[in-house]
Amino acid sequence: AQSVTQLGSHVSVSEGALVLLRCNYSSSVPPYLFWYVQYPNQGLQLLLKYTTGATLVKGINGFEAEFKKSETSFHLTKPSAHMSDAAEYFCAVSEGDSGGYQKVTFGIGTKLQVIP
């Protein structure tokens, strides 16, 4: 069974500092991995995805993530935090089940606080 672990339910960084949000996954098959962002009172918005190919994935708003199979990790980074990055971030893993249907599992989320 697939699962996602997000280390750190709350992360605080200063404006302009590096953002690092951690995600580890387990999957019985090669996974598809996603990062979503959720602003207050809104749904989830896709930041980036890894399916196949290049292991360093670039997303919107200057975020990127690197798929490391040996570490079963998919950490999200941004070189310089902006106040508008304050939100909750969810890592998700997707795989097809025996019937070929997509099954998506989300982590519990990491709330990012950006300090001016």
Add this chain to the structure above:
Amino acid sequence: DAGVTQSPTHLIKTRGQQVTLRCSPKSGHDTVSWYQQALGQGPQFIFQYYEEEERQRGNFPDRFSGHQFPNYSSELNVNALLLGDSALYLCASSLATVANQPQHFGDGTRLSIL
């Protein structure tokens, strides 16, 4: 290009009542998934509909049921509401059920049970 739309945005019910939430998928999408997001938690998968049938189900009781219509829109029904059903209910749509396709989310329905 309309994204995923959900209605209503907020709803207040009392214990024991029944509720119906609605979702219209993003244009071109044919698969709808429903999630429950309790305060401070990640989304928990309820079920997924494709070709008007429930294809997958998470660990939710059968008080939670759904439907998908020929135009791909979907409803989530919850019977005999409990206080613990208070949550943000998210609808997500995708193209077919392919695992590498990201899901597109609506803004959710905030359900409060008194």
